[in-house]
Amino acid sequence: NAGVTQTPKFQVLKTGQSMTLQCAQDMNHNSMYWYRQDPGMGLRLIYYSASEGTTDKGEVPNGYNVSRLNKREFSLRLESAAPSQTSVYFCASSETLRQENTEAFFGQGTRLTVV
Amino acid sequence: SQELEQSPQSLIVQEGKNLTINCTSSKTLYGLYWYKQKYGEGLIFLMMLQKGGEEKSHEKITAKLDEKKQQSSLHITASQPSHAGIYLCGAETPIKTSYDKVIFGPGTSLSVIP
Numbered sequence: 001n002a003g004v005t006q007t008p009k010f011q012v013l014k015t016g017q018s019m020t021l022q023c024a025q026d027m028n029h030n031s032m033y034w035y036r037q038d039p040g041m042g043l044r045l046i047y048y049s050a051s052e053g054t055t056d057k058g059e060v061p062n063g064y065n066v067s068r069l070n071k072r073e074f075s076l077r078l079e080s081a082a083p084s085q086t087s088v089y090f091c092a093s094s095e096t097l098r099q100e101n102t103e104a105f106f107g108q109g110t111r112l113t114v115v
Numbered sequence: 116s117q118e119l120e121q122s123p124q125s126l127i128v129q130e131g132k133n134l135t136i137n138c139t140s141s142k143t144l145y146g147l148y149w150y151k152q153k154y155g156e157g158l159i160f161l162m163m164l165q166k167g168g169e170e171k172s173h174e175k176i177t178a179k180l181d182e183k184k185q186q187s188s189l190h191i192t193a194s195q196p197s198h199a200g201i202y203l204c205g206a207e208t209p210i211k212t213s214y215d216k217v218i219f220g221p222g223t224s225l226s227v228i229p
Contacts, residue, residue, distance in 0.1 A: 004157070033217075035219075040124075040221050041221055042119070042121075042203060042218075042219035042220050042221040042222055043158075043203065043205070043218075043219035044218075044219070045217070045218065059218070090157065090158065092158075103160045103163070104148075104160065104217065105160070106150075106157040106158040106159075107157050108156055108157045109156070109157055
């Protein structure tokens with residue numbers, strides 16, 4: 001049972017380069033999310049997709065774009081990487097909303113360094 | 116906007132000792148999640164609390180949500196090295212939208228010394 005799969009696990013970019021972080025879930029979940037985690041700041045929501053075909057901005061969307069390619073896949077794109085985007089990125093998914101014990105499943109994370 | 120604070124920021128305990136981690140919100144919480152993260156790994160869901168005064172347990176970990184739904188505590192009894200990691204509390208924002216976004220606290224780093 002793969003759950004949420006993120007690729008790559010590690011990436012080093014030069015300032016100005018672009019890249020796409022891939023995320024796929026095999027649990028038939030409707031909602032998917034991208035977070036970034038920085039020391040002392042916890043997880044912050046970048047973008048989310050409540051259902052296939054919809055995407056919305058989270059707390060820190062600037063410098064990122066997303067695509068909900070289908071129900072399984074939700075990608076995060078950095079068009080022009082900046083050192084401030086050095087972080088650990090987590091993708092997550094959840095079945096539906098507002099249910100007791102709604103659980104979000106997280107990927108293993110992508111450690112991105114922008115030099 | 117809603118903010119979550121966690122205390123302590125880091126904790127080092129000897130194996131077998133009990134410990135408590137706190138999560139405080141600036142606003143009333145709708146749902147409060149506790150996650151555990153090991154370094155370099157993803158997050159593991161521990162439990163979710165929704166009702167004021169609610170308490171849930173999983174193995175040696177107990178989480179409580181106060182009556183006012185603004186503070187939660189995570190208590191570990193007889194800690195073991197396997198409990199080491201970063202504990203994050205997360206909360207649903209109170210705004211009713213198509214998705215109630217979850218925000219997270221800064222995390223509490225727990226080390227358990229054998």
